[in-house]
Amino acid sequence: MPDPPVPAPSATTVNPKQAAFNALKATLKNASDAMNNPANTQAAQAAARALWTETGEQLDALDQAQIADDTVALQAGAAQMTPGMEKLKALKEKISALGNDLKEAASILTGIDKAIAELGALGPF
Amino acid sequence: MIPKACRRHKARFCLFGAVILCGLGAALCGCTLSPLATRATAFSTAATAAIAQTTNAYQLVNQSYADAQVAMLVANWDTTPFDASKIKPFIPAKDLEVRTQVLEGLQQYATLLAEVSGKQPISDLETQATAAGNSLVKLQQDDFKGFKIEDQEKNLAVSAIAAIGGVLMEHERARALPGILDKMDKPIQQICKVLEDDIGTPDTPGLADALHRAYDRQIDAQKQFIKDHAASMSAEEKRTEIEELPKLVQGQRQADQALAATAKSLAALASAHAALTATKSQKDAPAFKLEMTQLVQNAQAINGFYLSLSTKK
Numbered sequence: 001m002p003d004p005p006v007p008a009p010s011a012t013t014v015n016p017k018q019a020a021f022n023a024l025k026a027t028l029k030n031a032s033d034a035m036n037n038p039a040n041t042q043a044a045q046a047a048a049r050a051l052w053t054e055t056g057e058q059l060d061a062l063d064q065a066q067i068a069d070d071t072v073a074l075q076a077g078a079a080q081m082t083p084g085m086e087k088l089k090a091l092k093e094k095i096s097a098l099g100n101d102l103k104e105a106a107s108i109l110t111g112i113d114k115a116i117a118e119l120g121a122l123g124p125f
Numbered sequence: 126m127i128p129k130a131c132r133r134h135k136a137r138f139c140l141f142g143a144v145i146l147c148g149l150g151a152a153l154c155g156c157t158l159s160p161l162a163t164r165a166t167a168f169s170t171a172a173t174a175a176i177a178q179t180t181n182a183y184q185l186v187n188q189s190y191a192d193a194q195v196a197m198l199v200a201n202w203d204t205t206p207f208d209a210s211k212i213k214p215f216i217p218a219k220d221l222e223v224r225t226q227v228l229e230g231l232q233q234y235a236t237l238l239a240e241v242s243g244k245q246p247i248s249d250l251e252t253q254a255t256a257a258g259n260s261l262v263k264l265q266q267d268d269f270k271g272f273k274i275e276d277q278e279k280n281l282a283v284s285a286i287a288a289i290g291g292v293l294m295e296h297e298r299a300r301a302l303p304g305i306l307d308k309m310d311k312p313i314q315q316i317c318k319v320l321e322d323d324i325g326t327p328d329t330p331g332l333a334d335a336l337h338r339a340y341d342r343q344i345d346a347q348k349q350f351i352k353d354h355a356a357s358m359s360a361e362e363k364r365t366e367i368e369e370l371p372k373l374v375q376g377q378r379q380a381d382q383a384l385a386a387t388a389k390s391l392a393a394l395a396s397a398h399a400a401l402t403a404t405k406s407q408k409d410a411p412a413f414k415l416e417m418t419q420l421v422q423n424a425q426a427i428n429g430f431y432l433s434l435s436t437k438k
Contacts, residue, residue, distance in 0.1 A: 015322075021330045032341075052345075056338055064217075066330040070323040071220045074227045077319060080312035081230055084305055088237045091301045095241055095294050 162242040169239035174424035190215035193339040200346035303405040317395035324388040340377035390423040
């Protein structure tokens, strides 16, 4: 029998930060090209470096904002795990309890031993 | 008239025979792991590797960011005053703590799945049953000298008890595990997707971009250092500093690959869990096996990346 279809991942939503990110990356690349171009004057290279550093800091801030958003989403996901985890822990305890019950096996077997003695006293089967 | 000792002997064999038959019957009914339990155990093992590597990814980003800060501090020492407040980890402590807790939660889930699905509960049970059998032997020797049980009989009884216990455990698993997998699938999908997006790529906001640019800064700082101090360096010193540049470029490529593989591994983890859930009532599950192969391959690939990076440190 074939496997049932595996659910497809949810549709990818557009990240609202992506447009600003793309613009900053373009500025960063231009600044990098300008500061590494030996044909540019020292002043032009220094200005490009300042822009490169500033744009990098803005991108850092955008990455940090993404991390903060992800933190909130992760907390929500973790909260949703709780009911399933509780059920899994309960299952583990139930299975452990089955094993623990068998710790009483010695007394059960001892009971058999006594039963045999008593049955033996009753006469032929 | 049957002698009393003979009757007792016969009764003993009847009862032990019944116990052993029950056990053998139980064993034939399937005290071995069910296909779902086997798959859940396999998922748990692979998930553990993927989770460990995601933890490594966060450490890698923070370490590379710290290295970039040091490189920039050295490169700009003559022009920029030292500002202690700027020395901080890229991922703030509270955000890192949440990620650590979520990864620990995933790890706990994988561990619990393995514990309830694996052979350990049955092994524990066998140990306990053996101990019980030994107690019985000791008990007879001390108090029931007239009632001898051979080791072979004791072992058979122990096996029977373990087999019955195994069936009871499998019954509990078969009853509860599918529902638990259903309940856990949605949060697992959500968490893996967020973690995957959190890592991202160098072309999206997130850790991969931050890591890539941390290397860019280190490379730029190194170039700046060489440019500013080349005149005062010996040829050997200059060679050493220049040799650092291709190492940084290689490190950047490897770090990019490591994070890309980590993101891929998280996607594979989500797919494997979805396949585990979707095939919970299937005896054979080729789709699950395919997802598992992908997950294991990704986890192995990432492990190689992080090992190579850690040995270079």
